[in-house]
Amino acid sequence: MAAVSISTTANLNQLQGWEVSVLKQLEERNRKQTSVFSELVQSHLSVWKQARALEVQNRELDKQLVIARHENSLSASGSGNDKTYQRQARKISELEHQVSKLRDELATKYKGEANSANSQLELSSAHMSLQKEHENTQAMMNEAREEVQTLRQTIHTLQTTDQEKDKMVDVLRNEIGGLQAMLNRSEEKVMKLMNENNAILERVKDEKMRLMDEMNRMTELNAEMQLKMLAMKNEPNKYPPTLAQAVEGTPPGKTGRVLFGRAAVGANVPSEPMHVFKAHDTEIPSLCFNEEGTKLATGGADGNVRLWSLSTKSCNSVLRSSSSSGGVATNAILNVDIRNKFILGCGSDRSCRIWSLETERLLHKFTGHSGKIYTGKFSPDCKIVATGSTDRKVMIWDLESGHRLRSLSCGSTCNSLDINEDGTLLVTGHQDNRIRLWDLRANVQQIKVVQVHTGQVTSTSFSSDGHSILTNSMDNSLCVFNDINTMVASHYLKHNEFRTRSVWSRSCFSPTAKYAAAGSIDGAVYIWDVMAEKVEKVLRSHTSTVTGMAWSKPGNRLATCDQTGFVVMWK
Template identity: 30%
Template structure:
């Protein structure tokens, strides 16, 4: 029953819609249709009248023929007039009929045009209905998405409230801990003051004991000296020299002793400490690392962090207590080795810092940068005290004397510049045949070795300020703009890395290649000699560091 009823409603609904549509569409053409009907009726009426008049005309003609001569001239005249009137009327009716047919055709064409317009409107309505359906579906989807975002927003508000409560709790806890810290600091200050007093007492007591010990020792030493003088009256000078022990002679390292991964990626710099068997390496992983090799193995002594870009140069101070690293983040940093804490951050350059050295004592540092300047820093005031404008990117620099009064820098424009710390401009320049990648001095500061991008090493005699020896060979290629070449501690050998992974060692006196060490698999960036033993360290662009020597460490 329900199905039948619903089916009947469906048909009635369709019928109602059709009737409504018929009324709406015919209402627009109602005037045209009524006018057309009137024209059609008028044409039918005129057509009937025309037939009647034709019939009457034929009848009159027949009547006129039968009358013949019996008709009078008057009747003929009237009949002719009547015929003419009827013909004129017939002609007028024919013209009116033609006009009505023409208007009928125009109305029919107008009906066709209006039907075409109705069809176009129907298509447009259908398109709009499809668009409305799509819009309705999109609205439903957007409403669902809005509901989802509302739910997410409520969850985020809940989470934000929870985090705010947690922050308040942590703030209260921090305030409490801060108050405890103040109390502990006050207590620590009191303990330190007490400790200082006790230390002062101990120092006084120790000084007193030392004074007594030194007095007793000096008396004893005087007696021993007198006895030694009496005993050495018959001793030869040769025996005295032999008593001093043999002086150490540096030899060319020939074999690999240690090989290890120094950094997570490219290693850019390596340096030996001047007081123990400790080396520092700087890498593209933004770290400066310390390695102890005194036990015959590579033992990590710490990773010094703080740089925001790769470390390009490292250096120890003369006492071996501080180490510095020049970084690509436009800054140079200084750490203490004992506690591995960052002590100074020297910022002021506007380009990569490629070179850095302690200037004389440990209180001053000189840096060279891609911003074409050299800067001298005072670590006590943590400020730049002097800027020297070189006019070209600095790749490396060295200091001539312990006081740091003379600085030599190598530059991208193929020049070596000499600077007096007391003057703003460079004293003189030496122009080479390629970009200068590194500089190193002999201990007596008489000779300077320059690594140049024309795949040569040039030895300068600083007393004459000219190149005296050029070191090169066919297979040696400089791998990058910061390839570091170094003198051996006795100044008899020069070590440098090549682009093919080999380490070349030249003899200074012979100007020949003494040894080629092959173990690296990528370009060697830097080398460094141990200052008190025949050990050579080299690092490459594939994170490897190698220690070379003639014996086991």
């Protein structure tokens, strides 16, 4: 090995630079691989030298033994003396013993050399295994280094992303802070406006009381004047002729028309509350009259539908749609409708229930919507029921079988719907500010989509003759469509103080469609003259937001409900 190294070293000067590098690497690898066995090699060489020395010594002793035996044989055959013979015999015996001993040592050395060779092979095999394990470990370490590098890059990317998100969070916090400040200012303004509004309401009440006192005084004065005029007519001699002639053309009891001429103009417009009662302990999103105008149905957030007799002014029955859990109803009735012998209640539990008015039994429970059902209506012939939901679908149901006939995709939450009197058209109002008109004959299809409001539509209803449509919206306006074929808005009904804030704030036509009524967030009920597009009357009795209303078909009653559970009957 040393000779090879010296020769390699001597030839380094004759090689190129890369060849020198390769040779140096080979020498380094050879040094590393042989260094592991250096002690074993030295031990093996020592044992080999000892074995060679023993062999030489053994051969010498064999020679001496052969000579001694030869001499001994000569002495035995000659006349030598016995002492010499004995001495030679002892020497031969000693030499034979030494030869035997050396042969044993040589056998032991050979055996040791064989064991050493086996050990060397085993160590070589172990070294190869360790070398392979080292190479595998090195490969794993390289993979681990690459993975660590990749993880470091990922961590760096995540840190960068985290910093960007922190910046976005700071921006959002600043925006939230600004919005909170704006909200606080708005709340302060609202509180100020509410205080001013309460003060105005108090002044209005005081003014109403003053006007009522004044009207009572004028009524008494009118009665007194009528009596005097009657006396003047019966006894004309006591009064000047010209005054008697002036009185002859005015029949008794008709002078009130001159004094209260405006009342004659609004004779069909409700003017004062006839009956106020607490119908539910919770909000009332909807109410409706039966066709005869003798019963009123109210649907409450307590999950109950109550039927009221208008003659006795009492609740005849309670139709329950759910049980209560911890005093809180598990379902809220969001819309009610009465037709013939049936009543329906649409609920927040994504179902619509149909009861019999005669037996008060639950006939059907329509399920299929995946969201709250805001609205539902019977067709005039009571063959189908239409429901609208927050799942952006309108569904048509067969009333007799309870099966779903059609599912219509609207693309937006349906807040309200109505069916015209001949059952051929369906109008729906949606949160996307649009009004959709559907043809219910044969294959139900959408025939018109219009957008006249800038806020979501909360109410849609046909007039009693089915020729006009009335809509209400969160843009604080009502719209009337007199031409259903074109769906072009004919009239816009507004007022500076009228506000709509509930998704089920309903409006309605009077039976002749001359007037339209809607409730405001401040509890006022506004009645517009449709053709004149002006407010005919503002009714005040509610103390909270008016949510629903219905005008009886005979036209003699208007019913309204609010968020605190009160119902007001107007005359």
